[in-house]
Amino acid sequence: MNFLNGITLLLAYQLVGEVTVRLLGLPIPGPVLGMVMLFITLLIRGYTPEPLNNASSALLSHLSLLFVPAGVGMMVHFDRIASEWLPITLALFFSTLITMVVTAAVMHFTSQWLSPKPSSQSAEGGHDE
DSSP, rough: OOOHHHHHHHHHHHHHHHHHHHHHOOOHHHHHHHHHHHHHHHHHHOSOOOOHHHHHHHHHTTGGGGHHHHHHHHHHHHHHHHTTTTHHHHHHHHHHHHHHHHHHHHHHHHHHHHHHHOHHHHHTTTTOO
């Protein structure tokens, strides 16, 4: 039952994201908005509920199965991929580069934001009492 509750929560956030995107006409995928909403909820709560943790761990353990449809799609559309290899390669290269730069920036600023700031008294040699 724990796993079922976690999957239901994941699907509920996906549904809310999809409905929000369609109602507001946003240019992002609904599941991505749902994932952002879930992330914000988890930040506010400060912890991950056990059912969600169990469901996400189970899904991640079988992540390789999700690559099967992509592999089949590549085989089915091999002629088109072969004829448009340059734009595909450029898109993959630049999207990977942008992702790496944005991830590095987020990690840098997050680590600065989360690192403890020295207090003015401890920097002057004073003691907090």
